[in-house]
Amino acid sequence: MTKKVQRIKAKEATQIIAHQTPTILDARTEEEFALSHIEGALRFEESLLDSLPKNHPVLVYCTIGVRSNRVARQLRNAGFSLVYDMKDGILGWANSELPVVNSAGLPSDSIHTYNKSFSLLLRKGKAVY
Template identity: 30%
Template sequence: MEFVQQNWMWVTLAIISGSMLLWPLLKGGGSQALTPSQATRMMNRENAVVIDVRESGEWNTGHIAGARHIAMPLLQQKMAELEKFKNRPLIICCASGARSSAACSTLRKAGFEKVFNLAGGMTSWREAKLPVTTK
């Protein structure tokens, strides 16, 4: 108890940061996470659509072949373009998985049911030695 009293700021910071990390799990978060290999299987077997929500500069450095680019700030505005894919699985990716997780939540709220987050984003895709394109 003495430790907590003497280090109350650090304890508070630890509680807040831990809560922020656990929040998506506690609220039942809007997406299921897929590994790169699970994502490629879903793309091949279920004709999943990949939506890349990174900024244009990130997109231009390389992206998953066949992916559609809709930067996260434009997702709400471009929702009508995605309506035609409402019955297909959507795999959302970004650089590390954080923005895509938020995009998954946005899409679920808009009525998309088959929404999946690429766990680790393009970082994990590249680490898995899967191909990227700049075209």
């Protein structure tokens, strides 16, 4: 049985980050993460499941919410008590004019959109695929 994952939009995620200080997990590839990610995010790897506290909130995102939803459900099934899935992904984050950083921790306006089709969904920032 799959336990419920709370699916939220980027604007809601900012409130959760401000008030709950969740662990932020990026469910994208190393290349996507290096180009741009939410500041403070960790790139999700299976090995993290053993090192994260299960009673601490977790916010997961990817490009548009497909990969993050899979990871969020995996976390809930592994016993994590409060898991948020940012359903509009980093594209929703960028379109809301929220900041991202690159692998050096510097602000970036480039967003890895996974593919050319998804790049059409990006309204703010420079699409890379």
